Amino acid sequence: MGLVIVGASLAGLRAAESARRSGWDGDITLIGAEEHLPYDRPPLSKSQLDRGTPDAVVPLRSRAELDELGVTTLLGSPATGLDTTGRTVLVGETAVPYDALIVATGATPFQLPGAAGLAGVTGLRTHAEAVAVRRALDEGARTVVIGAGFIGSEIASAARKRGLPATIVERLDVPLSRSLGPEPGEICADLHRAAGTDLRLGVGVSGLESAGGRVTGVVLDDGTAVPADLVVVGIGVRPATGWLEESPVALHDGDRGVLCSATLATSVSGAWAAGDVAHFPNSRFEGDLMRLEHWTNAAEQGALAARNAVAAPGVAPEFLDTIPYFWSDWYGHRLQFVGTPRADQVVTLGPRGPGAIVLYRRGTQLAGVLTIDRPRDIMKFRRLVMEPGSWEEALFQAKERVEAAV
Amino acid sequence: MRIDVDRSRCEGLGMCEAMAHEFFEVGDDGFVVVRDDSPAEGQRSFVRAAIDSCPVSALSLRD
Numbered sequence: 001m002g003l004v005i006v007g008a009s010l011a012g013l014r015a016a017e018s019a020r021r022s023g024w025d026g027d028i029t030l031i032g033a034e035e036h037l038p039y040d041r042p043p044l045s046k047s048q049l050d051r052g053t054p055d056a057v058v059p060l061r062s063r064a065e066l067d068e069l070g071v072t073t074l075l076g077s078p079a080t081g082l083d084t085t086g087r088t089v090l091v092g093e094t095a096v097p098y099d100a101l102i103v104a105t106g107a108t109p110f111q112l113p114g115a116a117g118l119a120g121v122t123g124l125r126t127h128a129e130a131v132a133v134r135r136a137l138d139e140g141a142r143t144v145v146i147g148a149g150f151i152g153s154e155i156a157s158a159a160r161k162r163g164l165p166a167t168i169v170e171r172l173d174v175p176l177s178r179s180l181g182p183e184p185g186e187i188c189a190d191l192h193r194a195a196g197t198d199l200r201l202g203v204g205v206s207g208l209e210s211a212g213g214r215v216t217g218v219v220l221d222d223g224t225a226v227p228a229d230l231v232v233v234g235i236g237v238r239p240a241t242g243w244l245e246e247s248p249v250a251l252h253d254g255d256r257g258v259l260c261s262a263t264l265a266t267s268v269s270g271a272w273a274a275g276d277v278a279h280f281p282n283s284r285f286e287g288d289l290m291r292l293e294h295w296t297n298a299a300e301q302g303a304l305a306a307r308n309a310v311a312a313p314g315v316a317p318e319f320l321d322t323i324p325y326f327w328s329d330w331y332g333h334r335l336q337f338v339g340t341p342r343a344d345q346v347v348t349l350g351p352r353g354p355g356a357i358v359l360y361r362r363g364t365q366l367a368g369v370l371t372i373d374r375p376r377d378i379m380k381f382r383r384l385v386m387e388p389g390s391w392e393e394a395l396f397q398a399k400e401r402v403e404a405a406v
Numbered sequence: 407m408r409i410d411v412d413r414s415r416c417e418g419l420g421m422c423e424a425m426a427h428e429f430f431e432v433g434d435d436g437f438v439v440v441r442d443d444s445p446a447e448g449q450r451s452f453v454r455a456a457i458d459s460c461p462v463s464a465l466s467l468r469d
Contacts, residue, residue, distance in 0.1 A: 040461075325424065336419075375418040375419075375434075
């Protein structure tokens with residue numbers, strides 16, 4: 001028996017590596033729904049949409065490296081159930097026994113109702129989907145992105161980079177206003193407009209037009225229609241936990257993510273969770289329950305969950321107290337965020353556009369920072385996040401930085 | 407032991423600076439600058455963790 005990791009992406013791979021680094025010498029089995037070895041996802045909506053990108057998957061670790069690490073893979077075969085009493089993961093007809101289990105199944109994009117089976121409509125989560133989007137762009141697709149989130153914005157950016165028409169349809173009046181706040185959301189909207197992306201705000205999608213099984217347009221709920229050869233749906237994701245619904249593993253009432261403690265232990269013994277699938281209380285942010293869909297989070301949680309999963313009995317578990325961090329690239333601009341946007345006040349300094357620094361205050365502390373095109377500055381602010389009384393210092397530093405000669 | 411940067415890979419994401427700002431800093435041009443490329447014995451595991459955190463594997467340690 002041994003360590004079984006369900007989910008063969010970044011969190012799962014880091015879990016396997018971390019278990020070995022911690023001295024685990026038992027079996028490690030990595031189970032994945034996709035047929036590929038673990039690969040990196042951030043480039044899927046960035047460089048991999050560029051013309052001329054090869055179709056082949058470049059895995060994070062080669063088969064030979066995984067062999068050397070002693071990792072057995074079971075790919076192209078999603079887990080279908082979990083028996084916590086018998087400690088087995090069900091993969092179709094196959095039962096895979098475990099001593100320790102790590103749930104790292106990630107999340108699945110929400111689909112647009114009525115889009116099933118229609119060519120030219122896709123999400124963007126997997127390598128195959130990135131290839132489909134790139135091929136459509138190669139053919140000069142008129143692109144409509146549904147949802148003005150970070151990945152959707154990167155896809156619009158990829159279309160505009162090639163000079164192709166891009167439209168973003170967003171139900172909110174200001175993009176990202178719920179996650180970043182209204183003023184930063186306006187700054188994001190202006191980045192789209194400046195790049196020539198047609199931003200349709202405060203409007204939903206009522207249907208798709210098609211001909212011969214291919215999408216030809218998106219109908220908005222104000223009655224207008226936007227012609228489209230490619231529709232990318234970016235309206236959020238749901239934790240991929242359908243296979244756990246019949247198990248006693250406690251899931252979140254809202255999104256059905258896995259509820260974890262700060263050690264990433266699930267509600268059942270012998271099972272941990274990591275990555276996009278996991279809710280955890282973050283002690284650095286007053287115990288806020290967080291579920292993060294960030295690269296850095298998947299890497300960090302995969303490693304920590306595995307260290308706790310393979311720790312010798314009696315060894316105190318490690319606690320997660322992480323500062324969230326993510327980045328996104330739009331139209332040649334770099335957006336970076338550290339900390340949390342859940343705040344009492346949001347203050348924007350500097351230009352309302354590239355060069356902006358947005359500070360998020362919680363009590364007397366800096367809770368989060370958004371920067372646009374300030375790669376040198378962002379990590380300086382990270383050191384102030386949730387430090388007692390750091391707000392005034394953060395304001396001072398931000399003013400200094402925006403006033404410094406560019 | 408020395409820290410190597412592959413500038414063709416570096417995207418200036420700053421994870422290394424987040425983990426070990428005594429050794430790494432992202433510059434205005436969006437590339438990492440190594441502030442101290444020869445970590446002392448006692449700091450190597452710390453620097454190693456920062457190197458391993460790079461999302462684009464642009465950093466390595468050389469003996």
